[in-house]
Amino acid sequence: MPTQTATLFLVDELDDVGPTSGLAENDLTALRAVASWVRSYVVEPHQDLGRAGPVCPFVPGALERRKLWFAPERVGAATVQDVVELMTGYRRRFLEAQPAGGEDAGHAAIIVVFTDLSAGRARELFADVLQQLAVPSYVEDGIVFGPFYDGHDGPAIHNSRFRPFRSPVPFVFVRHGVVEDWEFFLDDESWFRLYARRFGESAVHALAGELRRLPWRVTPG
Known part of the structure; x- marks a missing residue:
């Protein structure tokens, strides 16, 4: 499996014959399926x-700013280490395209679509890849990876019965971590510690803003 990353496409380019003329039909079909899911579900x-608000609060801004990119990849007989190296390449590429601290840093992402990967294999493969990649990427560069596939059991933060991470084709997104991510890390002590270390005083203000909206001062009667 080559570790060179693929061409990046914006959503509107996926409907344009010119930019996508070099793509295999199944790759283009997979990219369009994910893009349609994003436009009809994720931003609603x-x-x-x-x-x-929308299912993902960050994606509408990325679409509006033309900072949401799609990339097709095939897994084939790739090993976990192959995919780790591939996603490390996307991490570097994302940082080059969207440096940390840039104006649109919180509204940009690359969606790496694994066009030949089954949902069943995605579960194990993504877990093994992120076990190696997730923590160092966050600690060193503040990069967050998010796996999506059909059958993903991860619940929504505000409704444990809702499963928002089930996509029509397996993919992993790459984006900058943002201060609002505390909701994802709150129940994981090790990750919350990394989040607090990265955002410091900003993290305190984010949590204080949430507490101010809660009736914690009210005495039970």
Whole structure:
């Protein structure tokens, strides 16, 4: 499996014959399936989400700024280490395209679509890859990876019965961690410690803002 990363495409380019002319039909079909899912589901509210706003609060801004890129990859007989090296390449590429601290750092992502990967294999493969990659990428560069595939059991933060991470084709997104990520890390002491170390005083203010909205001062009567 080559470790060189693929061409990146914006959403509107996936419907343009010119930019996608070099793609195999199954790769293009997979990219379009994920892009359609993003536009019809991820950026929209959902009655089971447990909060107001779109399923993912970061994606609408990325789409508006033309900072949401799609890349096709094939796994074939690749090993876990092959995929680790591949995703490390996307980590570097993302940092080059969208440096930390840039104006749109919190509204940009690369979606790496594994066009020949089954959902069943994705579960194990992504878990093994992120076990090696997730912590050092966050500690060193503040990069967050997110796995999506059909059958993903991860629940929504505000509704444990809702499963928002089930995509039509397996993919992993690459983005900068943001101060709002505390919700994802709150129940994991080791990750929350890394988050607090990265955001420091900003993390305190984010949590204080959440506490101010809660009725914790009210005495039970």
